[in-house]
Amino acid sequence: MATLATPLRAAARPRRGARLAPYGFLAPFFVLFAAFGLFPLLYTAYVSLHRVELQTADRMDWLGLQNYTRLFEDPFFWNALRNTFTIGLLSTVPQLLLALGLAHLLNYRLRGRTFFRVAMLMPYATSVAAATLVFAQLFGRDYGLINWALNTVGLSPVDWQANTWASQFGVSLIVTWRWTGYNALIYLAGMQSIPQELYESAAVDGASRWQQFRHITLPGLRPTIVFTVVVSTIGATQLFGEPLLYEGNSGGGISHQYQTLGLYLYEQGWTFFHLGRAAAVAWVMFLLIVVLALVNAAIAARRNRTDR
Amino acid sequence: MRPSRAAVTVGSAALAAALLLSACSSGTTTGAQDANEKVTLTVDLFGTFGFKEAGLYDEYMKLHPNITIKQSDTQDEGQYWQALQTKLAGGGGLADVQGLEVGRIASVMQKQADKFTDLKTLGAGDVNDGLVPWKAAAVKTADGKVLGAGTDIGPEAVCFRTDLFKEAGLPTDRAELAAKWATWDGYLALGKEYVAKAKPGNAWTDSAAGMFTAEVGQQKVRYADESGKAVHDSSPAVKTAWADATRLVADGLSAKLPQWTPEWNKAFSTGKFATLSCPAWMIGYIKGQAGDAFAGKWDIAAGPGKTGNWGGAYLAVPRTAKHPKQAAELIKWLNGKEQQVKLFTKQGSFPSSTGAQGEIKSVKDAYFNNAPIGEIFSEAAANMPAQVLGTEDGVVGKAFTDALGEVERTNTAPATAWQHALDNVKKASGN
Numbered sequence: 047m048a049t050l051a052t053p054l055r056a057a058a059r060p061r062r063g064a065r066l067a068p069y070g071f072l073a074p075f076f077v078l079f080a081a082f083g084l085f086p087l088l089y090t091a092y093v094s095l096h097r098v099e100l101q102t103a104d105r106m107d108w109l110g111l112q113n114y115t116r117l118f119e120d121p122f123f124w125n126a127l128r129n130t131f132t133i134g135l136l137s138t139v140p141q142l143l144l145a146l147g148l149a150h151l152l153n154y155r156l157r158g159r160t161f162f163r164v165a166m167l168m169p170y171a172t173s174v175a176a177a178t179l180v181f182a183q184l185f186g187r188d189y190g191l192i193n194w195a196l197n198t199v200g201l202s203p204v205d206w207q208a209n210t211w212a213s214q215f216g217v218s219l220i221v222t223w224r225w226t227g228y229n230a231l232i233y234l235a236g237m238q239s240i241p242q243e244l245y246e247s248a249a250v251d252g253a254s255r256w257q258q259f260r261h262i263t264l265p266g267l268r269p270t271i272v273f274t275v276v277v278s279t280i281g282a283t284q285l286f287g288e289p290l291l292y293e294g295n296s297g298g299g300i301s302h303q304y305q306t307l308g309l310y311l312y313e314q315g316w317t318f319f320h321l322g323r324a325a326a327v328a329w330v331m332f333l334l335i336v337v338l339a340l341v342n343a344a345i346a347a348r349r350n351r352t353d354r
Numbered sequence: 355m356r357p358s359r360a361a362v363t364v365g366s367a368a369l370a371a372a373l374l375l376s377a378c379s380s381g382t383t384t385g386a387q388d389a390n391e392k393v394t395l396t397v398d399l400f401g402t403f404g405f406k407e408a409g410l411y412d413e414y415m416k417l418h419p420n421i422t423i424k425q426s427d428t429q430d431e432g433q434y435w436q437a438l439q440t441k442l443a444g445g446g447g448l449a450d451v452q453g454l455e456v457g458r459i460a461s462v463m464q465k466q467a468d469k470f471t472d473l474k475t476l477g478a479g480d481v482n483d484g485l486v487p488w489k490a491a492a493v494k495t496a497d498g499k500v501l502g503a504g505t506d507i508g509p510e511a512v513c514f515r516t517d518l519f520k521e522a523g524l525p526t527d528r529a530e531l532a533a534k535w536a537t538w539d540g541y542l543a544l545g546k547e548y549v550a551k552a553k554p555g556n557a558w559t560d561s562a563a564g565m566f567t568a569e570v571g572q573q574k575v576r577y578a579d580e581s582g583k584a585v586h587d588s589s590p591a592v593k594t595a596w597a598d599a600t601r602l603v604a605d606g607l608s609a610k611l612p613q614w615t616p617e618w619n620k621a622f623s624t625g626k627f628a629t630l631s632c633p634a635w636m637i638g639y640i641k642g643q644a645g646d647a648f649a650g651k652w653d654i655a656a657g658p659g660k661t662g663n664w665g666g667a668y669l670a671v672p673r674t675a676k677h678p679k680q681a682a683e684l685i686k687w688l689n690g691k692e693q694q695v696k697l698f699t700k701q702g703s704f705p706s707s708t709g710a711q712g713e714i715k716s717v718k719d720a721y722f723n724n725a726p727i728g729e730i731f732s733e734a735a736a737n738m739p740a741q742v743l744g745t746e747d748g749v750v751g752k753a754f755t756d757a758l759g760e761v762e763r764t765n766t767a768p769a770t771a772w773q774h775a776l777d778n779v780k781k782a783s784g785n
Binding site for chain 2: 099187188207208294
C-alpha cells in the first residue's frame with residue numbers, strides 16, 4: 047500500500063493549506079447552520095420536554111413527553127391540523143394549476159412579454175402584511191368591497207371572517223394571489239429548457255396547443271412540478287402570516303375555524319405563554335414536514351422509475 | 355502586521371484620555387446638571403388613555419423643558435399585552451412607562467412583580483395616596499412594594515345616538531331613558547321597540563360582548579373568587595350576563611361587530627348601532643372614532659343598575675426602563691389630582707383619586723349634548739363594588755366575548771358556545 051500511495055502523493059501532494067481550503071470555504075455555512083439551525087432545533091426539543099412559561103421563563107420543570115401526549119389529546123390541535131390541510135389544498139392546488147396555465151401563455155411570443163413576467167412577480171414582492179391587510183379590508187363584512195359587489199348583483203353578503211369555509215377561502219386566496227406568479231416563473235424557466243423543435247414538429251403534425259401542452263410541456267416539466275409541489279407543501283404546512291393578520295389575532299377566527307398549525311403554535315407560545323407546549327408543536331410540525339417531503343420524494347422517484 | 359511603537363503610544367494616550375473624560379463627566383452629572391440632562395421618556399399604552407389628547411404631555415414638557423415624551427399606542431389591549439409579555443421575557447424593547455389593564459394586574463402582581471420597579475425606591479411610593487382603596491391595594495405587594503400608579507377607573511353608563519332615537523320615535527331625555535333601562539330587562543325591551551321602528555340594518559347595540567362585559571362588571575365576584583379560585587363557570591354574575599347577552603342576540607338587537615376591530619371603529623360614524631355600553635373612558639374613544647361631525651348627536655345616560663366597573667388602568671415602570679427616576683416623576687404627576695380632573699373634563703377618563711372625584715361632579719360634556727357626565731359617572735362609581743381580580747381575568751373575558759361572537763356571527767347555539775368558552779379557558783390555562 048505504502049509503495050503505491052507514496053508516488054501518487056509525491057506527484058500531486060497539495061500543500062497543507064490548499065488541502066484544508068475547501069473546508070475553510072464550507073465552514074461558514076456549517077458554523078451558521080449549527081448556530082441558527084441545529085442548536086435551536088435541539089434546544090426546542092429540550093424545551094418541549096419541560097413546562098416553561100413565558101412569564102417565568104427562567105424556571106423549567108421536567109415533564110417528559112407530557113407536552114406531546116397533551117397535544118394529541120387537544121381537539122384544538124387536531125382542528126389546526128385539519129385546517130392546515132384544507133387551507134393547504136385550497137391554496138396549493140389552484141395556485142399551481144393557475145401558475146402552469148399562466149406560464150404556458152407566457153411561453154408564447156407575446157407582445158410586452160417582459161412586462162407580464164415582471165407583473166407576475168409583483169404580488170410575490172409585496173409583503174405578507176400589506177397584502178393581507180388589503181385583502182382583509184376587501185373581505186370586510188359590512189364595508190368590504192367584495193360584499194358590496196355581491197350586494198349590487200343581488201346576492202346576500204357573506205361573513206368572510208366568521209364563516210368557516212368563507213374564511214378559509216379568504217385566507218387561501220391571499221396565499222394563491224401571492225405565490226401564483228412566483229410558481230409561474232419557475233414553470234416558465236422549466237418550459238424554456240424544453241427544445242423548441244418538439245413544438246415545431248408537433249405543430250407540423252397538426253397538434254393543437256392543448257395537445258402540445260399535454261404531450262410535450264407536462265412531461266418535460268415533471269421535475270419542476272415535483273419541486274414546486276414539495277416547496278408549496280412545506281409552505282402550506284408552515285402557513286402563518288396570512289391567517290394571523292386576516293383578523294389580527296392568533297386564535298384563527300372566533301371558532302378557530304382557520305387556525306393553522308403555525309397559528310396554533312404562536313397562540314400557545316405568545317398568547318397563552320406556554321413555551322414548552324409551543325416547542326412541542328414546533329417539533330411535531332418539523333416531523334410532519336420531513337414526512338411530507340419524504341412522501342413527495344418517494345412519489346417522484348416512483349414516477350420517474352415507471353417512466354423508464 | 356505589528357503596530358508601530360508610535361501607534362501604541364498614541365492609542366494608549368487616547369484611551370487614557372477617554373477614561374479620564376468619562377470619569378469627569380460621570381462625576382459632574384451627579385450634581386446640578388442632572389436636572390437639565392436631555393431625556394426622552396417613552397410611554398407605551400393601549401386603547402385611549404387620553405394623556406396626549408388632553409394636552410397633559412405638552413404641559414409636562416413645558417414644566418420640564420429637558421424632557422421629551424414619546425408615546426406609542428396599540429388599540430387592542432389583547433395585542434398590547436401579548437407584545438408586552440414577549441418584551442418582558444426578553445427584557446428588551448420596553449418603554450420607560452408601560453400601561454397595564456386592571457384585568458391583568460393580578461397576573462402581573464403574582465407572576466412578574468420582579469419585572470417592575472418598586473416606585474418607593476424611585477421616591478414615588480406615595481403615588482397612590484388618595485385613590486379609592488381597592489385601586490391602590492391592587493398594586494401593593496404583600497411586602498409593601500408599590501408596582502404601579504392607578505390612573506382611571508371605569509364606572510359604567512350607556513351612550514346613545516339621539517338622532518337615531520328621534521328617527522325611531524324613542525324618547526331622548528336622559529332621565530326618562532335611565533328610568534326605562536334601570537334594569538337589563540328594560541334595556542332589552544326598549545331595544546326591541548327601537549329595532550321594530552328603526553331602519554332595517556340599524557341594530558340596538560354594537561355587540562353582545564359589550565353588553566356582557568358591562569353586566570359582568572357590576573358584580574363583586576366575576577371570574578375568580580376571593581381565594582383566587584376560578585369560578586367563571588359557576589358564578590351567578592357570568593351566568594346572568596351570558597343569558598342576557600344571548601337573549602340580545604336572539605332578539606336581533608346586536609350589530610354583531612367585534613369590539614376593537616376596524617369594522618367596529620367605522621360603525622361609530624354610521625347608523626349601525628344606536629347604543630353602546632359606556633365605561634367612562636369610552637367617551638374619549640367615541641370622540642376619537644366618530645369625530646367632530648357627530649358632536650351633539652351622541653348623548654349619555656345612567657345605565658342599568660347605575661353601577662359597574664369596566665376597565666381602568668395602571669402605569670408602571672419596568673426594571674429595564676432607561677430613565678426610571680424621570681418616569682416615576684412623570685407618572686406621579688400624571689396621576690395627580692389636578693391632572694385627573696383635567697383628563698376627565700377633556701377626555702372622560704374617570705378619576706381614581708377621591709379628591710379629583712370630589713371636583714368633577716358638575717362637569718358637563720359639550721360633545722355629548724352637554725350631558726352631566728360628572729354626575730352620571732360619580733353616581734355609578736359611588737355604587738361600584740370592589741371587584742375581585744383574578745390572574746386569568748383577561749383570558750377568561752376574551753374566551754366569553756369570543757364565544758358570544760360565535761353566537762351572533764355563526765349562529766352557534768348558546769349552550770355550544772358556552773362550552774367553547776370553557777374549553778378555551780382550559781386551553782389557555784397552565785395545565
